[in-house]
Amino acid sequence: MADPKERVQSIIQKLKGSGHKITPQRLAIAKILADSKGHPSVEAIYDQISGDFPTMSLATVYRNILLLKSLGEVLELGFPDGSNRYDGNRPIPHPHVICIQCGKIVDPDLESLEEMKAEVANDTRFTILAHRLDFFGICHQCQAGEK
Amino acid sequence: MADPKERVQSIIQKLKGSGHKITPQRLAIAKILADSKGHPSVEAIYDQISGDFPTMSLATVYRNILLLKSLGEVLELGFPDGSNRYDGNRPIPHPHVICIQCGKIVDPDLESLEEMKAEVANDTRFTILAHRLDFFGICHQCQAGEK
DNA sequence: TTTTCTGCAAATGCTTTGCATGGGA
DNA sequence: TCCCATGCAAAGCATTTGCAGAAAA
Numbered sequence: 001m002a003d004p005k006e007r008v009q010s011i012i013q014k015l016k017g018s019g020h021k022i023t024p025q026r027l028a029i030a031k032i033l034a035d036s037k038g039h040p041s042v043e044a045i046y047d048q049i050s051g052d053f054p055t056m057s058l059a060t061v062y063r064n065i066l067l068l069k070s071l072g073e074v075l076e077l078g079f080p081d082g083s084n085r086y087d088g089n090r091p092i093p094h095p096h097v098i099c100i101q102c103g104k105i106v107d108p109d110l111e112s113l114e115e116m117k118a119e120v121a122n123d124t125r126f127t128i129l130a131h132r133l134d135f136f137g138i139c140h141q142c143q144a145g146e147k
Numbered sequence: 148m149a150d151p152k153e154r155v156q157s158i159i160q161k162l163k164g165s166g167h168k169i170t171p172q173r174l175a176i177a178k179i180l181a182d183s184k185g186h187p188s189v190e191a192i193y194d195q196i197s198g199d200f201p202t203m204s205l206a207t208v209y210r211n212i213l214l215l216k217s218l219g220e221v222l223e224l225g226f227p228d229g230s231n232r233y234d235g236n237r238p239i240p241h242p243h244v245i246c247i248q249c250g251k252i253v254d255p256d257l258e259s260l261e262e263m264k265a266e267v268a269n270d271t272r273f274t275i276l277a278h279r280l281d282f283f284g285i286c287h288q289c290q291a292g293e294k
Numbered sequence: 295t296t297t298t299c300t301g302c303a304a305a306t307g308c309t310t311t312g313c314a315t316g317g318g319a
Numbered sequence: 320t321c322c323c324a325t326g327c328a329a330a331g332c333a334t335t336t337g338c339a340g341a342a343a344a
Contacts, residue, residue: 021298021343042333057301062334064299080225082333097271108267112259117282120255124244125287134279135264140272168318168323189308204326209309211324227333229308 001107002089007034011088014071025053029064033074033088039096039105041085077105077134093130099139106139148254149236154181158235161218172200176211180221180235186243186252188232224252224281240277246286253286 011030015022028049032040040048046061065086068074075087077096085105095113097106113133121128158177159169167173175196179187187195193208212233215221222234224243232252242260244253260280268275 019298023299023343025300055301058333059302059335060300066335076227078227080223080227080229080231082227084227084333095267097267097273097275099273100276106271106273108270110263110266112263116257116259120242120244120257120282121284123255124253126244126246126253126282126284127290128244128282128284129247130283132279132281132283135267135273135275136277136279137268137273137275143274166323170318170324172325202326205308206310206327207325213310231308 004031004035004089007089011068011071011073014073015067018071020067025049025056025060026064028052029061030068030088033065033068033086036087036089039077039085039087041083045086093132095133095135097135097137099142100136101138101142104139104141108135151178151182151236154236158215158218158220161220162214165218167214172196172203172207173211175199176208177215177235180212180215180233183234183236186224186232186234188230192233240279242280242282244282244284246289247283248285248289251286251288255282 008031011034012022012027015026015030020026029045032045032048038044042058042061042065045065046056046058049056049061065074065076068088069076073088073091075091075093077085077087079085083103090107095108095110097108098104099106110133113131117128117131120126155178158181159174162169162173162177176192179192179195189205189208189212192212193203193205196203196208212221212223215235216223220235220238222238222240224232224234226232230250237254242255242257244255245251246253257280260278264275264278267273
């Protein structure tokens with residue numbers, strides 16, 4: 001996991017470099033994403049910031065996530081039921097393990113994905129540009145007790 | 148790829164066995180899904196059937212897909228932008244290769260996924276129940292010409 | 295001072311749902 | 320005949336957009 005502080009700096013650089021202003025709301029969003037504790041949802045980000053910025057709008061969260069995505073500083077984990085989650089700590093595609101009970105999302109260590117990509121490219125004659133790999137299951141805590 | 152005719156039969160059996168009626172609309176949807184040419188979207192299914200059933204409703208397509216999903220006869224490939232696709236030919240989770248230009252979806256041959264699943268389970272202490280693996284890229288036709 | 299950003303509310307677009315009618319078995 | 324299924328329209332929801340005022344730089 002990358003150092004959250006460094007990630008925030010990197011994001012700020014990208015923003016400035018592309019002619020964007022650093023507003024307090026934007027910075028707050030960037031900080032949460034750089035940390036990406038548990039891969040937050042839009043709601044989670046919004047709720048967390050609402051304490052400091054009572055007038056904060058959901059639209060602002062959406063707009064900034066969109067911006068950071070376009071700058072390649074945030075990875076979107078989109079789900080069809082609208083429960084999207086975000087990772088600004090490791091913005092490059094990587095596998096995720098998702099607890100279908102408590103919603104926790106964990107990054108596993110996996111090596112063999114690159115060779116798999118090569119195999120697929122060779123097999124299908126596609127030029128592979130990106131990928132998405134999710135495992136769904138029950139985490140250890142949820143198996144143990146109701147918590 | 149499974150034989151579409153056998154798949155239709157299998158789906159019909161599941162429907163009857165669970166006390167559901169075989170209506171013309173339902174049968175038409177089942178046939179298209181059993182074939183799953185290019186992994187159709189709801190719209191694609193709807194459009195294809197509209198010719199034979201001018202009064203066909205989108206709601207009916209949605210309701211039947213929901214039903215077939217609950218019976219385990221259809222695999223849903225959900226995308227956050229609402230461009231969901233369906234596979235009633237191979238309803239068990241398997242990798243997909245998606246052309247981001249023309250939308251084509253192909254099933255590659257991949258073996259190493261099972262061991263990867265075991266690795267993840269061991270690594271994270273999750274009980275893995277399902278997975279989703281998509282590769283995104285440009286297909287051979289789209290690379291060649293505009294088509 | 296200029297240009298971008300924010301907040302609010304209205305608009306979107308896919309999917310689901312309520313209800314009355316219609317059609318399998 | 321008895322229910323389940325369909326069609327239509329309205330409702331839901333996450334996300335996007337238009338606009339006017341606020342605030343970076």
